[in-house]
Amino acid sequence: MIRVLMASDVYFPRVNGVSTSIATFRHALAAQGVEVRLVVPRYGDEAEAPGIVRVPGRRLPFDPEDRLVQARAMRAAVLREAADCDLVHIQTPFLAHRYGLQAAHAHQRPVLLTYHTFFEEYLHHYAPFLPATALRALARRISRTQCNAVDAVVVPSTAMRDRLAGYGVRTSMEILPTGIPLRDFAAGDGLHFRRLYDIPEHAPMALYIGRVAHEKNIGFLLEVAAQLRAQRPNFVLVIAGEGPATPALQRQAVQFGLAGTVRFVGYLERRKRLPDCYAAADVFVFASRTETQGLVLLEAMATGLPVVALAAMGTTDILAPERGARIAPDTPAAFAAIVGDVLADDRLRDRLGAEARGYAAEWADDLMAARLAALYRRLLGSRP
Numbered sequence: 001m002i003r004v005l006m007a008s009d010v011y012f013p014r015v016n017g018v019s020t021s022i023a024t025f026r027h028a029l030a031a032q033g034v035e036v037r038l039v040v041p042r043y044g045d046e047a048e049a050p051g052i053v054r055v056p057g058r059r060l061p062f063d064p065e066d067r068l069v070q071a072r073a074m075r076a077a078v079l080r081e082a083a084d085c086d087l088v089h090i091q092t093p094f095l096a097h098r099y100g101l102q103a104a105h106a107h108q109r110p111v112l113l114t115y116h117t118f119f120e121e122y123l124h125h126y127a128p129f130l131p132a133t134a135l136r137a138l139a140r141r142i143s144r145t146q147c148n149a150v151d152a153v154v155v156p157s158t159a160m161r162d163r164l165a166g167y168g169v170r171t172s173m174e175i176l177p178t179g180i181p182l183r184d185f186a187a188g189d190g191l192h193f194r195r196l197y198d199i200p201e202h203a204p205m206a207l208y209i210g211r212v213a214h215e216k217n218i219g220f221l222l223e224v225a226a227q228l229r230a231q232r233p234n235f236v237l238v239i240a241g242e243g244p245a246t247p248a249l250q251r252q253a254v255q256f257g258l259a260g261t262v263r264f265v266g267y268l269e270r271r272k273r274l275p276d277c278y279a280a281a282d283v284f285v286f287a288s289r290t291e292t293q294g295l296v297l298l299e300a301m302a303t304g305l306p307v308v309a310l311a312a313m314g315t316t317d318i319l320a321p322e323r324g325a326r327i328a329p330d331t332p333a334a335f336a337a338i339v340g341d342v343l344a345d346d347r348l349r350d351r352l353g354a355e356a357r358g359y360a361a362e363w364a365d366d367l368m369a370a371r372l373a374a375l376y377r378r379l380l381g382s383r384p
Contacts, residue, residue, distance in 0.1 A: 002035070005081050005088050007040075011023075014043060015267060018116045021091075037081050041056075042067070053077050053081060055073045055077050058070075065243070074096070082100075083107055086380060093143070112150050113147065152174060152375065156178060156292045159292075159316055174371075176375070180299060181364075184275070185302040193277050197265055200236075203235065204282055206235070206281065206282065207280075209278075209296050214245045214248075218287070226332075235343075237263070246264060249264070278305055284297070288315070289312040291313055291314045292314040307324060310327070
């Protein structure tokens with residue numbers, strides 16, 4: 001049995017790709033003979049759970065979804081838990097990185113990190129009052145320093161590996177995307193979802209699921225929706241998720257005259273409501289240019305939902321074969337034209353859906369967990 005300490009500045013109930021990745025790998029690694037212990041923030045009154053240590057923190061005024069953990073509590077928890085583990089796996093570049101690195105050195109354990117987020121392109125959205133060029137340079141320098149301080153770096157895509165190499169990262173990098181728990185997306189009740197949100201049964205429905213944040217380029221999808229509504233008056237775009245860009249996007253939808261076309265349904269519970277939402281849609285749409293992987297694309301494909309998306313950064317690895325997906329040009333009109341073609345052709349939609357299911361199976365969580373467990377064993381075997 002390999003015992004791994006994962007340290008992170010985010011985890012459920014905070015919903016994002018990092019939380020999803022940690023939970024998915026933790027569950028699937030158990031079958032690989034790997035026990036994962038977590039040190040993560042406390043958000044409220046989360047119930048105690050075996051193998052999860054919650055560290056208290058405080059809300060951030062500019063980002064109420066997240067927590068700034070107490071430094072001393074985080075350091076103490078990571079140092080304590082690492083003592084009984086075989087290696088340390090850092091998941092975020094904040095206090096979890098600082099104290100994860102300290103704990104690994106103190107207990108002479110191998111240490112690796114997963115580079116989840118393309119910070120070079122994200123920071124200026126949250127600090128627009130600072131020069132974007134300076135923020136990008138800062139993000140590159142911090143990323144290079146942190147990656148070169150560990151024994152291995154996990155990256156979710158080829159594009160992210162190449163970008164980090166361009167920063168000057170010399171540590172060994174393993175391309176290892178988060179896998180998909182196929183069982184969670186095996187079935188959904190699409191008709192129930194449509195009735196719940198008053199969406200007509202036969203209305204063509206496009207779907208975006210993910211964090212509702214500025215860097216996700218959801219405003220682009222609103223422009224696409226305006227194009228499609230002009231051709232199909234009953235067209236519906238559902239935006240599922242929460243985030244700081246929600247109020248601005250809701251105002252933009254009203255300005256575009258899309259109040260009845262675009263439905264903001266908020267966060268969806270993952271076990272029942274999320275599969276129902278996927279099952280209700282006819283096509284999944286995604287326009288982010290800064291993803292390190294694009295996990296929701298694979299979730300959509302696992303449900304048999306065709307995807308139309310921009311291929312940029314990490315999504316390129318998923319989209320390049322165009323199995324169950326269509327790569328769209330980076331203009332609203334051209335993107336809308338491809339979505340319109342998929343919506344208009346039942347046979348094409350069925351074929352893409354079948355391709356999508358088969359392709360998603362190649363990204364299953366047990367396959368990716370086996371590769372991560374093998375990396376852990378290599379790191380342990382390389383230690384004197």
